[in-house]
Amino acid sequence: MTGQALPTHPGLIGGPVYLDYNATTPVDIRVADVMLPYLRELFGNPSSSHPYASAPRRALADARAQVAALIGAREPEVVFTGSGSEANLLALRGAVLAADLPRAHLITQVTEHPAVLETARALERLHGVRVTVLPVDSDGLLDPAVLAAAMDEDTAVVSVMAANNETGALQPIGELAELAHSRGALFHCDAAQAAGKIALDVAELGVDLLTVVGHKMYAPKATAALCVREGVALEPVVYGGGQERGLRAGTENVALAVALGTAAELAGQELADGAPGRNAQLRDDLHRRLEAALPGRVRLNGPVQQRLPNTLNISIDGVLGHELLAAVPEIAASTGSACHSGTHAPSPVLTAMGLEPVRALGALRLSLGRWSTHADIETAADALGKAAVAR
Incomplete structure (x- = not known):
């Protein structure tokens, strides 16, 4: 189904040497190809009950399974979103508001992506959330002891990225997540840069929430997902018809979901190879x-x-x-x-x-x-x- 990668990408032919894959990746032609039927013929709403919905509904389920397989998750735990920034918003805002604490506490660290840092500032400004931004060492790594000292009984969620987008620094996610859980807090990991580049398993890491971004692994922009561990309560990011477990309403974009799923499957094959x-x-x-x-x-x-x-x-x-x-x-x-x-x-x-x-x-x-x-x-x-x- 996925075929072999082309020796080079059509978008790179005749251009400068591309060394900016952390910014965005070319859409793999195999990913683009599997999208096309859902743009041309298979147009049905996956929530409908008539035959036009059958193929889109199956494709959506298959894509969810492909993303889940890449990160060691269960299929129902994958929630499709429109971007990594939106997935981070759903994770942080959703966790803080669902915690229903009078002075909820959010902890993150200073080298996070702006999608996390600006969401934290907005929660502080709009909802009175206490925000702690922890320092890093000279390698850009967060000392688990620093996190342990910062947590208190009102800490609702800790958010630390898997890999830094500029330096590639890999945080000790498993240890940090264990510390968060020891104080009753949820742990969110923005894995936008890590997913598809290194092996990730949400169960082994012990994370509650994990962000995956398609355009970092050869899918189109505006493709992303948030893995939400079973049993974790979140306030929705979009209210409406109940799609995506009620967390992100709106008729699903099947073509983009299929693209993300295919990209995840290809990434998993590359990791194995x-x-x-x-x-x-x-x-x-x-x-x-x-x-x-x-x-x-x-x-x-x-x-x-x-x-x-x-x-x-x-x-x-x-x-x-x-x-x-x-x-x-x-x-x-x-x-x-x-x-x-x-x-x-x-x-x-x-x-x-x-x-x-x-x-x-x-x-x-x-x-x-x-x-x-x-x-x-x-x-x-x-x-x-x-x-x-x-x-």
Whole structure:
């Protein structure tokens, strides 16, 4: 059903070397193909009782099973949403409001995605929720002892991402979830960057809520899901007709659900076939080549070992990341800074890790994926090295 991956993606042909897979991924052609019947012929509402609903209803169930299989969940625990940000909103707002505590307490950590941090701030502003944002160490990791000290009897939910989108740092989710449960709190994990890149099992991790995002694993944008452990009560994010266990009303987008399910199945196959090891080899080869081209100038940001296999975040002494990428049009990647009105500011993630501004501004995030090749690595290392030497 899924077939073989193309040697390259049509969207990458003739373009620069793509090293920004953590930002978004090309939609796998196999994923696009399975969507088409639900856009062209199989249009029925899966909640209807007539024959036009049968195929969409089966497809929705199959997609739910595929996503569940990727993360070790039960099929009814998968709730489809329109984005990872929406899934995070459902998890955090849903858990806090369902807890029905007079001064509910939400704990997260400083290098979370804005979808979590801004939701926490909104809950604080609109619902009087107490929010604690915990620090991280120089590798971007949360010390479980810091979490243990922050929890109290009103802590309703703890939210910590599986993998950081900039550095790839992998948090000790199992230990953190166990601590949260010891104080009666739910544990939410934003696995947007981790799902499909490393093996995840919600039962082994002990998480109550887990976010999966399709466009990080070769499905279209606006495809996502929240795994909600059986027995966990949440306030709905959209009220209405009772779809998605009553947590996210609205007629289901079967085509997008099928896309997410297919992407999850393909990701599971790649995990079984050793894709993480392949990506780690390419990543490390890129790192070694840059160090050889720029001796003493390349500094790794984040953990050496405890990180995603596809992610390399480095700073190069003497250059600014955005200027270096501008000088290398043959590479598409991200920097360690954000541009606002023409002014570049250091990444909040790198700043929270204690990196000085000049190093943070010099950072590059180079993230690999399904169609990365040895030739890409050679091209990227050569171009970046030559441009950095010339600056």
